[in-house]
Amino acid sequence: MKRTIKGNVSWIGYIDWELESFHGDDYSILNGSSQNAYLVEEEKTVLIDTVWAPHRFEFIENLKKESDLNKIDYIVANHGEVDHSGALVELMKEIPGKPIYCTANAVKSLEGQYGKQGWDFHVVKTGDSLDIGNGKKLIFVEMRMLHWPDSMATYLTGDNVLFSNDAFGQHYAVEELFNDKADQCLLNKEAMKYYANILNPFSPLVSKKIDEIVGLNIPIDMIAPSHGAIWRENPLQIVEKYAAWSKAYQEDQFTIIYDTMWQGTEKIAHCIAKEVQNVSPDTVVKVFNCSKSDKNEIMTEVFKSRAIALGSPTVGNDILSNLAGLLHFLKSLKFRNKKAAVFGCYGWSGEGNKVLAEQLKDSGFDVVDENIKSLWNPEAGDFDKANALVNAVLG
């Protein structure tokens, strides 16, 4: 059902309390999510984005219940990804010929995914606008690589609503739709998780885009993203957070991540954690067994950290495969300005620490020389090295 969010703007989307993962299994959903589409009904009626393909028929039925589909004058496709464009094919069968406003790259991504459908694309660039009557306009802002080349935001004058698509969103279900109705801890955590796991690799572009949006000096009364809560109360709080997050963000946190077969490496992990509390009592320390923890939650903790330590036993002259998978993901997220240390047990050849250190360096971490490498089971002499490791990495 459509729900008014401001003036003649309504939400028409899908709140999904059952979703467990996104992007295949690459993004865990722990608190539900939503796909937000919006209807702007001024002298002209505009549909901004749609929903994920599995919900396309329900979405179109809802639209029909709310208004005659033929009343839609324009469609805005802020982003071609299937969770926002997934109802377009069915919708356009009902209203062929209606103009679709999107970036040049969105024409490519939409045609790439759905084939050449003969849709009436109107390509827009930053600063282009569309008059929708009653003295209001839509102004388009390209958001290249936030998070696809085709991404765009749309600003509604008069009501001062920024339809930001994936930027400023969260995979988080809020039945009442608005940020002030959400659990604030979860909202902030989910917004940060989204940034850390999806947007962090594009931080330099995010930083520039935030400066550009702030520099426009336009009033923003509401930020309506395509997933999660709509920022109605103090909407600029999320813009300020993005400004901070995009500049090699860190808190005073040290995160220890390990894997183990026979618990030797685990013992070193806990010894390092205790030593952090001795050396730097104000530093938050968290410990994760990567085989038992959610990888996206771990990445959010890495995002917050000023330093991390990674531990694995040597296995087959290498490291354990779950940690190798995590390192692969870690590299793609392009974290910057973080220190790292390595540790682990071995039985004979002991390549584990070297593999970890090389991969961390390759992922942009500043890896300290101090490490702990224990033959079979860690002993007192190994635990004694934790102090030097922690001092080096937090120094």
Ligand SMILES: Cc1cc2nc3c(=O)[nH]c(=O)nc-3n(C[C@H](O)[C@H](O)[C@H](O)COP(=O)(O)O)c2cc1C
């Ligand atoms: C399947 C398997 C392969 C291993 N391969 C190596 C190896 O290539 N080189 C080595 O030094 N140790 C190897 N080890 C020995 C482990 O590194 C050693 O048992 C270590 O103490 C385990 O640490 P953990 O208690 O943290 O699991 C291997 C052990 C297993 C079970």
